[in-house]
Amino acid sequence: MTITKEAYVDLLEKYEKVKKLIEEDSKSDPENEPYLSKYIAKPLLIGMKANIENLLRNRTPETKEYIKLTAMLGVTLLNLGKISVETEEISVGEKYLTKCQEVIEKYETHPEFIITSLRTYNEIGLIWWKREVEKAKVYLEKAETLYKQFKETGLIPVDLHDLFKIDIPGYDEDVGKTNFEKDHTLTLYYLAQIYGALNDSLKSAVYCHITLQRQLESDDYEMIDWALNAATLSQFFMEKNGFKQARHHLAASSYMLEIYEGQLNQITDQNEYEAKIENFKHRSADVARCWAKYGLLLLSNSRERLLKHTEDIDATCSLSPDLAKLELNADSSVSREDLASLEFPTLNVAVHESQVTDQFVLTLDDARKVFLNVKMWLNRAHSYYTLNNLASDYIEIVQDQAQMYLNLSFFEDNPENQAKMHKRRADLLENVLKEVNPTYYMQYCRQMWYELAQSYGEILHIKMDKLKESNGRPTPHTLTKINSLVDKGILHYNNFINSFKDVSTNQIPRTIDKDYQKPLLQAYFHIGALYSRYITLDKQVMLNNVKASLEAYKKVTEYCVHNVDADKLIPTEVSICREMITLLPMKINKLEHEIL
Structure with missing residues (x-):
């Protein structure tokens, strides 16, 4: 017996009501009833489930109508599972999702089922993430495999909403394609977190990059969030000595912020502008700090590289600032091709990349160029993070400024200039210590006391070496200076110990x-x-x-x-x-x- 048009219309109306409750009304739920709309949607879905199951009882398996109803049942079970999980009924949600998996398993790569399949495996993967990471990985990799299998078919995925329509002709194919790709992007994002939890950080970073690249390709991203994520990813790359990839991601981040700032300047509503410009300033300061960390680590790693290879460094050192040249183990989960593709070819970031090198530093002139950039970036960050409103961040930026002088001093051959850099480093830290209360910022105070003692120790070494080299009798001023440096070193070490x-x-x-x-x-x-x-x-x-x-x-x-x-x-x-x-x-x- 053919299903009446009214039965389909009833299911479509209920689905549209559920969709509105979940996607729109839930955003306006009161604080004391945060799940109100989802609780209203749940009985509607349970009613839909019962209706579809009744219709399926009289259908011949494998017919067009049977497959359509099965696809609709899968969507209903998926939504019941998601709502249950989101309303903190995890075990109930897992049962619905497992049932959905069983219902659609036979048709997972059919156009009517593929989006439901991806979302179901994503949701089950998220549930297991909190219990057993390896098992979560299995479900998410299943979603990744299904995506690849379906792509090979060349077929067009059907959007979940279109499944409830009576006639397939006239569907908006672009909606199905878009949602299909978005769901896969989400799978990759989850896998990035999974590999991170499994301590496969390089594989995690590759997935993070692919996620950002897919967001660009689909034009599905918030500029500020994207910029911050790209800058954050750069920090991982540079810790692996991948300065080429780190600089590229930082440049992409700055490029995106530049575009966003241009859009902000077009806003005419003052309230909207002020709300958005505050967030822009905040995130711009964060990206500036990421750039500064890049410069500091480049100087630091360049110093370590020179210390380990004092002669003929080009011949004896195989360390490369390009991850694509990284020596991989035979059992590595990433390939050289993966590492060679860590870029955004559609973004014109050359201007931002050109401001700082991505090569290891060898000379004082090269180090000074990096130093001046770090100084500029930290000053930019300080324009937002002040001691009065964001003290912890302010202190960390000052510590980075002190580190900046320490790193540069290594490349300086003139002992007098070295001493001046250490003195500048000490002045920065002492000025902050005068302003902060150790009771509230003891962790930072300990770090600064210890670093101050080291700074005065370095100046002392320089002064003592100069004294040994001089042939004349030391002046009272010189002796007083040396004893004063000893006093300050002991003072700050004691401050650290007494804490x-x-x-x-x-x-x-x-x-x-x-x-x-x-x-x-x-x-x-x-x-x-x-x-x-x-x-x-x-x-x-x-x-x-x-x-x-x-x-x-x-x-x-x-x-x-x-x-x-x-x-x-x-x-x-x-x-x-x-x-x-x-x-x-x-x-x-x-x-x-x-x-x-």
Whole structure:
């Protein structure tokens, strides 16, 4: 018996009502009833499910009508599953989705079923993501395989809404194609997260890039979000020494922000403009920070590369700033072709790329060019992130500025210029420390105290080397300067150490957080060394300094006694401390005898 037109019309009307509730009305649901529209849609879907199942009972399998009704049932079950999951009824949702999978399994790659298939496997994959990542990967890879199989057929996918229409002729094929491609893009996005969770970061990055590329091709993206995602992905590439790919993604991000800014300037409504310009400024500052991280890491990695290959670097170093030249393991999940295609050929980003190199830096002139760009990007970020409204971000930017001077100092041959860079680095950090309360920003204060001590230590080394090289008698000013640098180094190391004191006992606990154990031991070690750097003719002052040095070295060995394997964190320094604990008492006895 042929199904009446009224039966189809009834199903179409109900589906359209459900679609409106889910896609439109749910956006206006009250805060105290966030799932109101979805709860209204659910009984409508349950009624549709019952009606379709009744109609199927009298249909001959494999007929055109039977396949159409089966496709409609699959869509209904898919929506019931999605609503249940979204309203936090996970087990109920999983049952509906599993039932949907069973219903459509035989026809997965038919034009009427393919979109439902992709969405069903995506949804089940998301459910398993929170339970068992490997199983989630199986479902998502199934969706990826189905997409490829259907593409090979050359057929046109039918949109879910069109399934409920009475006549197939007249369908808008573009809607089906668009939704089909969007669902696959979503599959790839989920797979990127899955591979990230499975610690296959390179495969994850490749999928992230493909997702961004597909969004461009389909013109389905928000410019600000796309720019931020591209900039974020660049950070992964540069950590793998893929500076070519990192720069390209950052350039694409800046290109997109430039286009968006032009569109903003066309807005005439002041309220709309102010709302959007604030978000634009925020995200532009974030992208500027990503550019700055790029420059800082390029300088840092260039320094490490030069240190490891001091002679004939071109012949001895195989490290490349291009991921396409990365040496892959035999079992790698990505191919060289995957890595060679990490670009956006439709975007004209040459202008943005040309502002900074993507090659390792070799000379001071090259390093200075990168340095000036980093300085510009960090200043741009500081125009948005201020100490008053976003203190944590502000502090991190200052720390990057300090790192900028540290990285440049390596390429500088002139010791006086090196000292000036370290002094600039110290000034930046000290200015921030004057403004922030350690109670609220202790993590940052600890980092800055430690870095300040290191900065003054570097300046001290430069001054001491200059003193050794000079033939004349050191001036009182020079000696005062050196002792002042020792004072500041010890002060900041002590500030760092004292930050770990127990409030009730005013003592350093026997054991502190593992993340801080190594820097704590190093701080004690450096204090011990710094006390020996004081220059004085007063025997009593000498004696006090040697005693203080001995106490610092003892702190290192005492901590290692109470904490198993702590000595493995700084084996060389611990060995020196043990030696000094043996030698310094003899020096103390000698000084005491001389004083007497």
